[in-house]
Amino acid sequence: MAIKLGPNQYGKAETHVVRVYRDTPRHEIRDLTVGTALRGDFSEAHVRGDQGEVLPTDTQKNTVFSFAKEKGIESPEQFGLALADHFLATSKRADGARIELDEVTWSRIQADGTEHDHAFVQMGGGVRTAVVNVDGRGEDRKAHVVSGIKDLVVLKSTGSEFHGFLKDKYTTLEPTNDRVMATSLIARWRYNTTEGLDWNKTYDVVKAILLEKFATIHSYALQQTLYGMGEAVLEQFPQIDEIKFSAPNKHHFLVDLSPFGVENQNEVFYAADRPYGLIEATVVRDDASDPGSAWHAVPAFV
Numbered sequence: 001m002a003i004k005l006g007p008n009q010y011g012k013a014e015t016h017v018v019r020v021y022r023d024t025p026r027h028e029i030r031d032l033t034v035g036t037a038l039r040g041d042f043s044e045a046h047v048r049g050d051q052g053e054v055l056p057t058d059t060q061k062n063t064v065f066s067f068a069k070e071k072g073i074e075s076p077e078q079f080g081l082a083l084a085d086h087f088l089a090t091s092k093r094a095d096g097a098r099i100e101l102d103e104v105t106w107s108r109i110q111a112d113g114t115e116h117d118h119a120f121v122q123m124g125g126g127v128r129t130a131v132v133n134v135d136g137r138g139e140d141r142k143a144h145v146v147s148g149i150k151d152l153v154v155l156k157s158t159g160s161e162f163h164g165f166l167k168d169k170y171t172t173l174e175p176t177n178d179r180v181m182a183t184s185l186i187a188r189w190r191y192n193t194t195e196g197l198d199w200n201k202t203y204d205v206v207k208a209i210l211l212e213k214f215a216t217i218h219s220y221a222l223q224q225t226l227y228g229m230g231e232a233v234l235e236q237f238p239q240i241d242e243i244k245f246s247a248p249n250k251h252h253f254l255v256d257l258s259p260f261g262v263e264n265q266n267e268v269f270y271a272a273d274r275p276y277g278l279i280e281a282t283v284v285r286d287d288a289s290d291p292g293s294a295w296h297a298v299p300a301f302v
């Protein structure tokens with residue numbers, strides 16, 4: 001019986017790096033949690049325990065910290081691409097690198113009527129994400145960037161209906177033409193290029209489109225809202241070929257107050273935490289480019 005090593009990757013997960021730019025009294029902060037992973041033929045390490053081709057995960061972590069100063073963190077995407085190319089240049093046995101980056105935003109605290117120069121607060125509004133996959137080097141290099149947002153918690157208190165659904169003998173759900181719709185959204189979008197993009201601006205605009213569409217689409221289902229959000233993003237950005245969503249339907253059930261002789265006209269809800277509907281969808285161009293390794297090891301998607 002022949003046995004061999006199959007797909008594998010190794011690296012340092014969740015290196016939390018905070019870079020303070022303090023060249024002027026008005027400081028800037030980038031706060032990233034970075035996962036690095038190298039893949040390739042590492043059978044010597046796995047089968048025989050030979051570490052000759054293994055760039056330690058400790059070194060990978062050190063590189064993240066040092067690059068925060070050497071290269072700077074202009075955007076998660078730029079930082080991820082720089083790290084991936086560096087690791088592929090160093091580790092000859094690696095044929096691919098994946099860098100996963102989550103960024104939290106620090107907003108300036110308002111003090112004495114102005115934005116403070118060096119005091120910050122986290123306001124929520126989602127975690128910015130990027131997954132960079134680079135395969136090969138030189139002529140053969142192929143780079144893929146999937147940017148995104150997660151933990152974007154949104155709710156609309158009307159403008160959402162759900163009715164006309166398929167029924168069988170187990171169906172008890174009442175149709176509704178006015179319900180609360182809420183989710184903690186994950187969205188990830190795949191670029192068809194890594195050149196000529198303003199990563200930060202594009203992120204801000206995509207996020208604004210997602211929020212605006214969530215608010216303005218009169219919804220007949222979360223599925224329809226997600227599709228409309230995705231369509232709007234693809235219409236605005238030719239550089240984005242597909243967008244994937246994962247959206248837990250955070251159910252808000254009307255509480256029956258009639259035992260207490262109290263009316264409840266869509267005013268008091270029980271916000272259930274589980275179980276929840278989980279709606280996942282991809283919106284994609286007809287002529288989308290080959291994703292290659294873009295979605296390699298990207299968690300939780302159809």
Ligand SMILES: O=c1[nH]c(=O)c2[nH]c(=O)[nH]c2[nH]1
Pocket residue numbers: 162173220221222223249277279
């Ligand atoms: O937006 C919704 N989509 C569904 O598929 C679904 N199923 C369900 O019970 N409630 C909802 N809501």
